[in-house]
Amino acid sequence: MFHFLAALAEYDREMIVEGTMDGLAAASARGRVGGRPSALSQRQLDTAQQMYDSGKHTVEEIAETFHVGRTTLYRQLHAYGAGGACALVVYRNTRACMAVT
Template sequence: MFGMLSVLAEFQRELIAANTRDGLAAARARGRKGGRPSKLSPDQIALAQRLYDAGEHTVAQIANMLKVPRTTIYGHLNTRRMDSAPLAQESAVVADQPARTPRTCPTCGHEPTTRAEAAHQRADLAVTWLHPDPHHRGTVVSRHHCRHCEPGQPAFDIACSVCGDGPVLAGALAEQAKNGHLSEPVQRWLTAAEWAVTPDLLCPGHAYAAD
């Protein structure tokens, strides 16, 4: 009897899985996708991509224009697209120019090769990402990433309540923040960086103004 029950249970699981796959396939055939609905419409996503590709707006500025967090913009942008116009041959001006320039990503070492990519990289490297310190439990480390080494989801945008600027949390720190809790290591980092964490999050510039 127990053997028959286990066979029936396994058959039921396989039947449920097959029905789920068939349902998803039918939904995709009708042009529907699963998951949470996007906060941005297709037109807004296209606008964000055009602004980003033009190299004249940072991700933070685009997010402010569309009234969404920076992490939403990061999730929709195709940040690996590059402009075809090459950078000027600056090395020809200075014969002994070092191989690594200020445009070089400090995390992965990538150096842009086009004007548009250089503009994007300067803006991307201006964003501070906070990660759990792999060597010291209970602490965080700050890093700067270009589009090639930028962390994926989960990510959480810490935004000043006045200007909307601030660091981005990655990994487990982001998961904790999405549950409505900034971990103690993150709060210590913000305090050390002269942020105000209570009653509102305020960046150093606006924290001093509030005082």
């Protein structure tokens, strides 16, 4: 009985994941982008980078100017300096799994 219920639960989960992936693909095809909006526009980011590079302003002053936190400013400037493109790296468990018999 438990095996049957587990199989139903697994099937239900697979259907939910498949529906979610289909929804994300459809949204992407319509040009929708998920996630939180960027804290700084490109113009603000260019200005912040110029202020940072000039050395006349502290990071705290720049962050207060744009009403963001220092961490956000550092993160945005780092992504800007790296070309603006970010990558998601997924690490998988590489240890061999041993089946218990």
